[in-house]
Amino acid sequence: MTQMPASTTATVRPIVNDPASVEAAIEGRQSVRAFLPTPVPRPLLERLLALASRAPSGTNTQPWKVYVLQGASRDALVQKVCAAHDAVRANPALAEQYREVYDYYPKQWISPYIERRRENGLSLYSLLGIGKADKDRMHAQWQRNYRFFDAPVGLFVTIDKAMGGGSLLDTGMFLQNLTLAARAHGLDACAQAAWNGYASIVLPHVGAGENEMLVCGVALGYADxxxxxxxxxxxxxxxxxxxTWLE
Structure with a gap:
């Protein structure tokens, strides 16, 4: 009989002791857009990342890489990107300098996705009392993305450009694990594709290599x-x- 490698003999846990807590984390997860300044201890952040890393990935490639920003490094990047965001508003031609490496959203929207997108934006801005004509407040609210919604922790997730499209799927599952683990520990998060257009500012700031592609940013902390x-x-x-159910 062939002996199994030790790394494959871990005990399988078919039953979750408290499935209600798992469901509570899933149902309680939301994209939080206002955070308290309360610091998040490093040991807790390391625990959340370790839990997130249990996400499945094709042939266990684990393609994600994470940069964690706090304090002065976080604040300096916020200042840089907010300045660039303001500059683009003043001179829209500058937007050509800030293009996403991959298309998070479609180039041409179709139904029913466009209706869901519109409902989402209208509902959010209506809640805040921001009308379509209020360009100043719309700009300021969008710029809240680049302030991590005041969260004390900002994370940037990258993958190697050499990897295939499946690595984006793998990294998405990593991000889902991260947000659920955060919720389970009393924190909240907001995954942010808004940062992707400013990758040319973000990646040098965090010291990423030329082979890395920004997947998204994440605001993390205690919800206000x-x-x-x-x-x-x-x-x-x-x-x-x-x-669709087939029998």
């Missing part, structure tokens, strides 16, 4: 329960709408 924006909860379509 008093801010109205954190009452915003996005709807989900019913299972019957997105599933």
């Amino acid at each position: 329960p008093a801010d109205i924006i954190n009452t915003f909860r996005t709807p989900r379509v019913p299972v019957s709408e997105f599933s």
Whole structure:
């Protein structure tokens, strides 16, 4: 009989002791857009990243790399990107300098996704009392992305440009693990594709190599329960709408 390698003999745990807590973390997860300044201890951050790293990846490639920003490094990047964001508003031609490496969103929107996108934006800005004509407040609210919504921790996730598209899927599962682990420990997060256009500023700042591609940023910390924006909860379509059952 062939002996199995030691690394494959870990005990399988078929039953989760408290499935309700897992469901609570999933159902309680939301994109938080206002955080308290309360620091997050490094040991806790390391624990969250270790939990996130249990995400599946094709042939166990584990393609993700994470940069954790706090304190002065976080604040310096916020200042740089907010300045660039303001400059683009003053001179839209500068937007050509800040292009995403990969298309997070489609070039041409179709139904039903465009309707969901519009509903999301309208609901969020209506909650904040920001109308379509209020360009100054819209700009300021969008720039909250580049301030990590005041979260004390900002993370940037990258993958090697040499990897295939499947690594984006793998990294997405890593990010899901991270947000759920954060929720389980009383924290919240917001995954942010908004940073991707400013990768040319972000990547040199964090010391990333030329072979790295920015996947997204993440704001992480303790949610501000008093801010109205954190009452915003996005709807989900019913299972019957997105599933097909074959027997």
